[in-house]
Amino acid sequence: EETRSIPLLSYPFVRHIKSERPGQGGAAQGGATLFLSELQGETKILKLKNLRPQDYANYSCIASVRNVCGITNKNVLFKLSNKTASPTIKLLVEDPIVVNPGQTVTLVCVTSGGDPTPTLTWVHSADELPKKSVLNGGTLTLPAISIEEAGVYSCVASNNVGNPAKKSTTIVVRGKALEV
Known part of the structure; x- marks a missing residue:
């Protein structure tokens, strides 16, 4: 054995x-x-x-x-220093954001606190970000948005101190009214 x-x-x-x-x-x-x-x-x-x-x-x-x-x-x-702090963030967008199909949507998230400096990421509902989206720091750009890309977008800041900070906004893309 x-x-x-x-x-x-x-x-x-x-x-x-x-x-x-x-x-x-x-x-x-x-x-x-x-x-x-x-x-x-x-x-x-x-x-x-x-x-x-x-x-x-x-x-x-x-x-x-x-x-x-x-x-x-x-x-x-x-x-660990006396400045060490968990992340805090602000979204510089309206909630909800209502747009027409084909419009470009820009979502801006900024850190308003946290040491070490937090890392910012964006997530879309439970799915991946659209393939054509462009992420630059805390700014997420969604060019020519489609109805399928509507939903809740969340900015998440983490720096391994405390819990990550999360702020969300909803994007509503106008579409055809449902026929009854």
Whole structure:
């Protein structure tokens, strides 16, 4: 009978601190009450509560399988400062937007807060964005819109701090009235 072992994946959170003593530095492991980490599926989330000025530091998560099968460690660094904040956004459009088929529609979404700077993406209802759409930063342009492209368009901002911010608008494309 063959036995296989699956390498245990470990990914501790580490806070990088500066030592008060010259020539000494290091990292504090997440055993203190400051660190609350939880698993959501295969995602490990670090929650920091009751922050104090000394808690503003660089944090990293190191995923390790102890170099098994040639898999190297992966490291992600996050800098927490007193400016760190979850994203906030504004839509610079009306809601709803009512247009005729063939018109060009431009949707503008801007970040109004968040550090690090949030990344903006657009999503259309539950579908992909139309193939002919043009995305430039927070601006989504829908050239020659069709009735099939009507629906709810949402701008989503994320920066891995707190929950992503989401604002939506509905595009109504005029079409033939239904015959009864």
